[in-house]
Amino acid sequence: MSDSINYIDNYFTGALSDIEKSDFEKRCAADQSFAKEVAEYISMRDAINEYLKQQKREDLATQHQELSTPSNSTKIIVLKRIAYLAAACILLTIGWFSFLRHSKSQLIAANYISENLNTLGLNMGVSDSLQMGITAYNSKSYTEAERLFNPLTHRPATAPEAIKYLGLTYLADKQYDAALKNFDQLASMSLHINPGLFYKALTLMERSEGTDWQQAKKILQQIIDKKLYGYQQAINWINQF
């Protein structure tokens, strides 16, 4: 190995001191043959660098290709994402309409309760205990009303009315499960006019949880089909849904 190439390499790899570098540069000017060797060294290093860059460009071009053209797995992922997005949109739309329907049925029920069930009529002919319970209900003393209606539900003479009023008390007090139990019990009774199913539908509409709205709709349709108590109201409500 020649000393020249070692010397030249040392210059370009920064292995020379400032004085040595200066000597190197002076020699380039003074020694034509040495300058030629430096030129050859630079040409070789430049060419190797060019080769390396070309090699790297090719690698990057492959990478570019991969990034520009989505692979099958990428396509599948994209398609999956689109499918998930579409499903989410559908669910959101269903959810939104369901929410609107629920809030609408709640509004209908709340309006009906406020217009018709805030104050119950003090009917003549009902027992004193029932009258006291109704008074308590009208003054929104629901615990008192419950206490008064409860024993009357066990007496055959007062049971249907007491069960109805007790159910309405629970409904007004937002004790929906207890209200539904009473209206179910009322609906199972053999009465000439039975508001049990109508109040059950009303309670489900007011509660509007889970499948309440679907159940209420089914009951309202049943009331319409059989022309039961409240069927005109049921037609009106069904049409609003």
Added chain:
Amino acid sequence: MVLITEHMILQGIKAGGASRRNYEQKLYDLFFYLIREAEKKYGIQPEEAASVYSDTVLAVIKNIVAEKFEGNSSLKTYCYQIFTNKCVDLLRKRTTNRGKMEDTIPYDSLVYELPDETRSIIQKIIVKDERQQILEKLNEIGDKCKELLLMFEDGYNDKEIAAHMKYNTADVVKTTRLRCLEKLKLKITTITSK
């Protein structure tokens, strides 16, 4: 999924070793969107934009390895600046008809490391059309020699090359590397003297 930060890429490239290539690819991925931007902003063809972007990434890698990137700006700004300059250069070359790079000394030539006076002396001697012959002869010096020279040109120092290519010491690498250069020189001289 691990988020790759600019810092991780910088450290990965600087650290060298086998994982450097991996971080170079990540750098390429990171600002890949610049290609699309150049197409829109400068009306450059996609292939040209991709080529300019490749050259940008290669220049950035070289500067990181040579520690010329001092981290005064973010890597994003640095890449963007180089990429923009290269795009403008491309447009300028188009309009001024100066597209023939083959006739000029490469912008990153070693000759630019010489002071002005010495550079002009050496530039006059450099045989410009010799480059193609050297590139061809590079394939004739043996795979190991070629790999060693390419690794050195890629910014790996003799110590790193020794570790990678299983040489005993950095000094052995240096001696081997210079012998490989002489071998290449000999091949070229044989051609030119014919």
